[in-house]
Amino acid sequence: MxxxxxxxxxxxxxxxxxxxxxxxxxxxxxxxxxxxxxxxxxxxxxxxxxxxxxxxxxxxxxxxxxxxxxxxxxxxxxxxxxxxxxNLKHAYHEDITEMSHNSVSTPDDFSNEFSREELLNVINKLPDGYRIVFNMYVVEGYKHKEISEILGIDINTSKSQLSRAKKYLQRELELLSKINL
Amino acid sequence: MTKHEDQFFEMFRESFDGFSPEVPGSVYAGVQKKLFWSSFMGFNWARLNIWYLLIASAALTAWGVSGSQGECRALSSSHDSNFPSEWRDAARSQVTSAADLGASIAEISRQERTAAVSTSSARTSHTANVNPEPAVATNNNPGETPHAVEPADNMENPEIAAETTVQPEQMNVIAPAQLPLNLNNLSVATESGIYKQVHSKSDQVVLNLRYTKTIDQE
Incomplete structure (x- = not known):
């Protein structure tokens, strides 16, 4: 090689x-x-x-x-x-729709009970904007400042999108956890 | 970042660490295809690309145009003696639209009619009764050899004893290939004969019209 x-x-x-x-x-x-x-x-x-x-x-x-x-x-x-x-036009519409589900408060404490495929599935369900910020921050390790510069958004927008993404994921994983039980 | 938040994010980080799923084969085929087109469309002296093909096709087109014009001149000059000079002028015209083609054909027809009337008047009077409009028709069998067209008024005239078909003659009208006509099947009927396309070439259609004329004999 x-x-x-x-x-x-x-x-x-x-x-x-x-x-x-x-x-x-x-x-x-x-x-x-x-x-x-x-x-x-x-x-x-x-x-x-x-x-x-x-x-x-x-x-x-x-x-x-x-x-x-x-x-x-x-x-x-x-x-x-x-x-x-x-595809921003469609993504924006979806963001508005999905935001209405984010009022549920769920615990942060998830053990590693989910497979990679399950986690990938819930990430794929995230609205586009949330998913990008989440991936950049959590998996790639970018800072909010870098994300805001790359995406051309405000730092606070980046933070709030991450927060919403987290809530959405927690909610979905909790549901998944109940199904798995 | 809180401890809980860190744990939650860590779960994702760990799960996707070293995540390398199998890639479908179609992806690389698509990549190679895009790279080929990108290289082909970009100018590069070292590689065969679209610019070379454009230059080659432009040269071929120029060669074809000059060749077809030369052929037209040769054909026209070889049959100069068979047509009145006014007909030749109309027939050699460069046609740029369907309307131009129609006008050119109408001009040929008009001059032919004028000549026919004057000739007939000198001999007999029966050919003066002619159709004022030229007829343009498509021929469904392009391979068919040109045939004599019998003028309608001849049938009613007892003075005409027989008809003789003379050897086909040729006239040329040059028209661009994008004319909205099915030029491959084009035939043009006039009062005393039929013009039919027998040849087309390159990006221009040379209406190499074969002309068969009927002569009424008394």
Whole structure:
């Protein structure tokens, strides 16, 4: 298997062999990321496809000093955000609808009783805006300031969306917990 | 961040750590397809792309146009002696629209009619009774050889003893291919003969009209 540096140099030369190698090595990890940022598998496939095309096209601008995986993740996250913005009209409508369910107070204390698929399902049910903020903050580890800059929203909006996302998830997980019992 | 909140978020963080589901094969096929088109549409001296094809097709079109015009000139000059000069002028016209094509055909018909009337007047008077409008019809069998058209007034005239079909002659009208007509099946009937398209070429349709004329004999 080729070294990472070799793969990157090969991709910069648009060598098909190295492009295949990069795909084999990182596509699954990036697909997992896409599944968290989108509503459905089909949407995730679209985002991954667009993201990979951007990676292959802009790999020439990548400098070795930064983490390559981090660089790719940022590109795919940005692609997911662009995808979300394209569908913003529908997403806004959905946000309004979903917000009415968020008045239920639920406990925070969940043990690890849920599988990854169950957690992914509840994340996918989140309204688009909540889901993006939640993923960026909780899984990717962005700060609210960074999220607000990337998404072009106020810091307080980012905080409130995270709070609402959390409440929504708690409610859904509680329901799921009852079903599992 | 509270302790509870941290635990809740940690549950998600841990669950998705190293999450690498299987990717459908169609994704990479789509990626390669997009990369190919992107490379194809972008200008690059080192690769065959759309710009090379555009240059090649422009050169071919230019070659085709100059070739068809040369062919028209050759055909026209080889049959110059068979048509009055006014007919030739109308027939060589560059047609740019369906209306132009109709006008060109009408002009041919009008000049032919004028000539027919003057010729007939010198001989007999029966050909003066002609249809004032040219008829344009589509021929459902393009492979069919041109045939003589019998003028309607000839049937009623006992003075006409027989008809003779002369050898087909050719006239050319150049029309662009996007004319809203089925030019492949075009035939143009006039009072004393039929013009029929026999050839088209490149992005222009050369209405290489074969003309068969009936001559009434007394």
């Amino acid at each position: 080729a070294e990472l540096r070799e793969i990157i140099e090969g991709c910069k030369r648009k060598d098909r062999r190295y492009q295949d190698e990069l795909y084999r090595k990182y596509s699954a990890m990036l697909f997992g990321l896409c599944l968290r940022y989108t509503k459905s598998r089909e949407e995730a496939e679209d985002v991954l496809q667009e993201g990979l095309v951007k990676i292959y096209k802009s790999i020439g601008s990548y400098s070795m000093s930064n983490s390559f995986e981090g660089w790719m993740r940022r590109i795919v996250i940005n692609t997911a955000i662009t995808h979300y913005r394209k």
